[in-house]
Amino acid sequence: MHIPVIAPIAHAALSQSLAAAINNKTKPLGSLGRLEDLASQLGLIQQTTRVTIDQPAILVFAADHGVVAEGISAYPQDVTWQMVENFLANGAAINVFARQNGCALRVIDAGVNHDFGVRAGLLDRKVANGTNNFAIAPAMSAQDCATALEHGMAMARDLPGNVVGFGEMGIGNTTSAAALMHKLTGQSAAACVGAGTGLTPDGIRHKERVVAAAVAHHASVREPLDVLATFGGFEIAMMAGAMLQAAHLRKVLLIDGFIVTSALLVAARLQPAILDYCVFAHCSGEHGHALLLEQLGARPLLDLGLRLGEGTGSALALPLLHAAANFLNEMATFASAQVSGQLGEHAG
Template sequence: MSLDWLSAPCVQPDAAMAEAARAHQLQLTKPPGSLGQLEVLAIQLASLQRTPKPSVDRVWISVFAGDHGVADEGVSAFPQVVTGEMVRNFASGGAAISVLARALEANLEVVNLGTVNDPGEIPGVRRAIIAPSTANFCLAPAMTPAQFEAALTVGAESVQAAKAAGAQLFIGGEMGIANTTAAAAVASALLDEPPSCLAGAGTGLNAEGIRHKVSVLERALALHAGADTALERLRCLGGFEIAALAGAYVAAAQAGLPVLVDGFITTTAAMVAVAFQPDVRPWLLFAHRSKEHGHARVLQALAAEPVIDLGLRLGEASGAAAAVPLLRLACALHNGMATFEQAGVSNA
């Protein structure tokens, strides 16, 4: 197994198409800029999709699930068995993202990378088992090099499937008890900021629980202080699902497939992808500002302006799915509004 594919060049957005879309927006029957971010999104999508009529009718959602050894440190309000149970819930249609995917008529892929409570073979779940869990990163690197390579590659495989299915937009989601702890560790290491700036309530910790979480993160960051690249920090401090997301984002940019990034954990994965491959950044649109404590800081680091802010913190790609209708409306407005000339309206 090799990670050479990670260094392959990304597709470059179509600058001429962006300029044409921007000029088109100026001719529509509205004051310039009056539709705000809806105009920006339409222009971005036109450039990324290389078309004057962008569309996000065909959406692919991959939810990556994996357990974390750091759960042994008592950093979550929920027991670790929940990860495997939620994999089953995703597949049976009862989870929030399952409902949202149906409402959007999106393709929902569930990928099991390894859970301590293995639900076994389930229709609709892709088994890509790496191990029952990552290692406790307070004691050792979260992933071996082989496990890390496998997780990144699983993400790329999901993008390949999305592209083959004709998807116009890729959304990555995650599930894994203790994964806000892993994301906070990775973000803290990448930003060189104390974990108190990044760690939040996760599944519902109280103030004392958050303080304990910070102390766990401090131990882990001290242990892995020698990790000196974005990928090595992700390997030592991340999770299978976070690595899969990072791999998916790089692969999407290489394949020319726009990405809508979800919340704190997925944005942290995006930060790793961009740190490794800066040309990934133009392919990332950001869905929402999570209520999870560290998300605003990670968004700031990526100069990202999210579409919505609804106080969400569920994960699963739920925030990204909730933002899709606004992207669809942005495209509908761009493609369907009359120009001043067509409508016979004076353009002062």
């Protein structure tokens, strides 16, 4: 399997042009804060000083996890397919927020333990009816992992527009994400494991033990793709593939919460430059996400205590991308507005 090569976005001359364009707007220097950094990042990704937010879309990948057999979720596995039905009926939070922000939404069956049949609005990329229980055996074979990655890459190639948001649904997937984080970062299981769908303190401690024991059981696994196959989910692998291809195509990656960031962690181990293309939507309320963002050197745009998944944070951060693009493209300069001189950093 070919992993797409991702070029770093660093470009000294363009960086200087973007800084000049931003600093010449009718405002005190630096007064738009993080929006200025975001506008510069968009320009570097798109290689222009006139950026666009073109046909943004959010991909929501759904799959089931065999590790639920270990009692690590407060909800039964059937909730995965029931929530997919909710997405298809336009009844979930992500439907509301995507519609509110004029964002296309695509729902993908990456490996749900349910037969949906042919359904309008559902992309069938099912690899299998959920993964194996990674407390006992690898979650998926190397071939199934490669298939999931390739499906994700193909989706990113076929997607119009230049902004891709990521979301997920899968009972048990915070356990998978925590195991990936524990293995790939070396952080303790306790630092990586959280309440997920609402575990009690005793449930969280049990989940920690499951993750720690599983990672110890598969101690010989080292390479990122092997780690993904051993502890990941089909939705996580498919997201990682879509992220890699989207960044290769110089699209903006809008990263949601803990599970999406765990997919990015794997992708970044394969192609570190992918982080240049990432806009981190928010810091989740799920325990472990703040530390994982820190490990990736990420600065999230929002901190709303969200821990829903589905790509909801991606949808809520999308207006900030529009704001960054619009001020860069539409805001007057000192010369065009006939305002005398640049305003100082602390002018007011």
